[in-house]
Amino acid sequence: MSAERLIEPEASTAVEDMHWAPPFAPIEMPRQVLEAPHRAGVIAWLTRLLLRPVQHG
Amino acid sequence: MARVPAPDFRTLTLRTAAISFVVLAAGAAAALLAAASTEDGVHLWDVVRTTLIFVTTAWLAWGAAGAFVGLPNRRRGVVPPPLTLPQPPTVVLVPICNEDPVTTFARIAAMDGSIRAAGLNVDIAILSDTRDDLAAARERDAFARLLAETGGAGRLFYRRRMDNRGRKAGNIEDFIRTSGGAYRFAVILDADSLMEGETIRHLIARMQADPKLGLLQTLPKIIGARSLFGRAMQFSAAFHAPVFARGLARMQGATGPFWGHNAIIRVKAFAESCGLPALNGQPPFGGHILSHDYVEAALLARAGWKVELDETIEGSFEEGPDNILAHARRDRRWCQGNLQHARLLAAPGLAPWSRFVFVQGIFAYVASLFWGAFLIASIAAAVTAPPPNYFPEPYQLFPVFPSDRTKEIVTLALGIVGLLLLPKLSILGAAALSDRTRGFGGKARAAGSVLAEIVLSSLLAPVMLMYQSRAVMQVLAGRDGGWPANQRGEGRLGPGQSLVAGFWIFAGGAIALAAVKMLAPSLAIWLLPICLPMLAAPFLIWASSHPIARGLFTTPEETDPSPVIRSFHRWQASLSQPAAQPKEALDAAA
Numbered sequence: 253m254s255a256e257r258l259i260e261p262e263a264s265t266a267v268e269d270m271h272w273a274p275p276f277a278p279i280e281m282p283r284q285v286l287e288a289p290h291r292a293g294v295i296a297w298l299t300r301l302l303l304r305p306v307q308h309g
Numbered sequence: 310m311a312r313v314p315a316p317d318f319r320t321l322t323l324r325t326a327a328i329s330f331v332v333l334a335a336g337a338a339a340a341l342l343a344a345a346s347t348e349d350g351v352h353l354w355d356v357v358r359t360t361l362i363f364v365t366t367a368w369l370a371w372g373a374a375g376a377f378v379g380l381p382n383r384r385r386g387v388v389p390p391p392l393t394l395p396q397p398p399t400v401v402l403v404p405i406c407n408e409d410p411v412t413t414f415a416r417i418a419a420m421d422g423s424i425r426a427a428g429l430n431v432d433i434a435i436l437s438d439t440r441d442d443l444a445a446a447r448e449r450d451a452f453a454r455l456l457a458e459t460g461g462a463g464r465l466f467y468r469r470r471m472d473n474r475g476r477k478a479g480n481i482e483d484f485i486r487t488s489g490g491a492y493r494f495a496v497i498l499d500a501d502s503l504m505e506g507e508t509i510r511h512l513i514a515r516m517q518a519d520p521k522l523g524l525l526q527t528l529p530k531i532i533g534a535r536s537l538f539g540r541a542m543q544f545s546a547a548f549h550a551p552v553f554a555r556g557l558a559r560m561q562g563a564t565g566p567f568w569g570h571n572a573i574i575r576v577k578a579f580a581e582s583c584g585l586p587a588l589n590g591q592p593p594f595g596g597h598i599l600s601h602d603y604v605e606a607a608l609l610a611r612a613g614w615k616v617e618l619d620e621t622i623e624g625s626f627e628e629g630p631d632n633i634l635a636h637a638r639r640d641r642r643w644c645q646g647n648l649q650h651a652r653l654l655a656a657p658g659l660a661p662w663s664r665f666v667f668v669q670g671i672f673a674y675v676a677s678l679f680w681g682a683f684l685i686a687s688i689a690a691a692v693t694a695p696p697p698n699y700f701p702e703p704y705q706l707f708p709v710f711p712s713d714r715t716k717e718i719v720t721l722a723l724g725i726v727g728l729l730l731l732p733k734l735s736i737l738g739a740a741a742l743s744d745r746t747r748g749f750g751g752k753a754r755a756a757g758s759v760l761a762e763i764v765l766s767s768l769l770a771p772v773m774l775m776y777q778s779r780a781v782m783q784v785l786a787g788r789d790g791g792w793p794a795n796q797r798g799e800g801r802l803g804p805g806q807s808l809v810a811g812f813w814i815f816a817g818g819a820i821a822l823a824a825v826k827m828l829a830p831s832l833a834i835w836l837l838p839i840c841l842p843m844l845a846a847p848f849l850i851w852a853s854s855h856p857i858a859r860g861l862f863t864t865p866e867e868t869d870p871s872p873v874i875r876s877f878h879r880w881q882a883s884l885s886q887p888a889a890q891p892k893e894a895l896d897a898a899a
Binding site for chain 1: 317400430432434449454456462463466467468469482484485486487488489490491492576577580581582584585586588589598604608652653657
């Protein structure tokens with residue numbers, strides 16, 4: 253039996269409580285550099301060249 | 310952290326051997342086709358199709374090489390490292406998005422029990438990206454009941470993101486940014502994953518034993534399939550996949566794969582190196598990274614962490630699509646994700662093998678177009694070939710008949726079929742010798758299942774090729790497929806639904822066959838193995854979605870299910886019944 257039949261959303265009363273949330277212990281997650289800089293060479297240039305026309309239709 | 314060390318001698322040797330095999334096989338295929346097609350002189354279409362057969366055979370040979378490398382078993386007698394106490398803080402992450410909460414939370418209850426039975430103290434965090442408020446309300450009620458029935462407050466957590474930026478990768482990242490400091494290790498699962506507590510214990514111990522290991526990937530076994538298509542995939546994943554995965558593990562070495570779930574990560578390593586940026590531009594090539602797992606594996610390796618795959622780790626499970634349409638829908642997303650990796654080929658600092666893995670992923674999809682192009686080039690070559698010249702010399706008395714090149718073409722066809730079949734037959738042979746067939750119903754039943762899988766996959770290959778080709782062309786045309794919600798358990802398809810979904814393939818097959826019959830009748834017989842399944846596409850889609858009896862495609866997990874699978878079924882049955890306690894009591898307990 254699926255949840256649609258078992259649990260009536262209109263009648264649901266459970267409220268997301270504070271203790272439901274995982275512990276608060278933040279850490280840094282720096283954004284990584286993935287796209288090659290313009291000087292990175294032929295592959296990056298070719299990739300851009302090949303993908304740009306189709307990317308914009 | 311130091312850069313990842315150069316691959317060891319064994320890894321390098323295996324890579325060299327595999328690449329040499331690929332070049333030899335592709336070169337032989339190209340030479341045979343060139344010999345057969347240039348009898349009447351070298352023409353443009355001959356050059357095109359010879360190049361295409363080189364590329365497509367290379368792809369097939371690469372798959373076969375992976376299987377051959379994986380055939381020998383791992384060294385026996387290696388004792389797994391014990392868990393060192395105190396057990397490091399660990400969390401199991403279950404990202405969900407519009408899932409059926411009863412089934413999803415039944416899995417979580419089963420894993421929670423299995424974890425405690427293994428003597429571990431591991432939290433489980435359900436990370437909801439569900440957008441629909443009514444579905445979210447159902448999740449909340451189901452979670453309240455889960456807490457009440459397991460007494461899981463304090464170790465089972467639930468949080469819902471209001472902004473599901475970055476989809477699944479963003480969901481995991483949000484958890485790591487907010488709560489990652491509380492844990493040393495995290496086991497990443499999918500909503501349909503199941504994992505034994507003992508398996509999690511083993512994963513933690515492996516991470517403890519090797520401080521440079523950033524990620525350890527298991528090979529999840531597919532469970533719960535009912536249809537012909539699903540059970541064939543389930544059998545293949547249990548019987549063939551361990552050998553292919555072992556080959557992959559051996560060739561990738563410490564720059565192994567990450568498949569996005571059923572793996573353990575070192576939280577510090579992941580946090581330091583896997584913060585994914587959105588790519589410049591719009592989807593499908595720009596925006597958030599769709600196939601984030603390959604990229605995260607590459608980034609961990611770039612930062613000097615080891616990423617390993619161990620296919621021998623048992624007790625790791627997932628579910629698979631139960632029909633071709635569900636498979637094609639998932640494949641559309643994977644196609645876009647893999648093609649998007651073209652943007653990352655020149656990313657700074659990646660290990661060369663990581664770049665090669667991106668190329669492989671791209672090629673896995675583009676290969677379908679190359680096969681299609683090869684067929685078109687072959688027809689064009691036949692149509693544009695000059696008529697035979699029986700008197701090439703002036704004043705020649707007797708005609709010169711073109712020499713028969715059937716032998717070369719048949720050899721080429723046999724070689725290609727061999728590359729497709731030999732890996733599977735070798736795996737069957739090795740399994741029979743090592744008695745691995747026992748879990749698959751014995752030697753005879755396993756052989757029957759392998760042969761049936763070969764027949765079914767051969768019939769479905771042209772249909773899959775069409776779906777993949779369409780997906781590649783859609784992506785190249787700039788169409789974003791988005792991230793459609795999984796429709797788990799949708800199973801059986803109706804005839805009308807199958808006809809609508811497969812009619813365009815049927816039409817493509819009919820047009821191709823009619824065109825070949827008209828333009829190059831001699832090629833028609835060669836195209837029948839492709840065109841006939843295309844003509845039957847609606848029927849194949851419909852028939853393969855129907856449940857089949859358990860005799861065929863038996864797997865060890867069916868005959869002797871793992872304890873966590875049994876527990877999941879019990880919880881599923883229990884949670885499908887109305888709660889024994891009044892709702893107010895559940896809310897109070899939660």
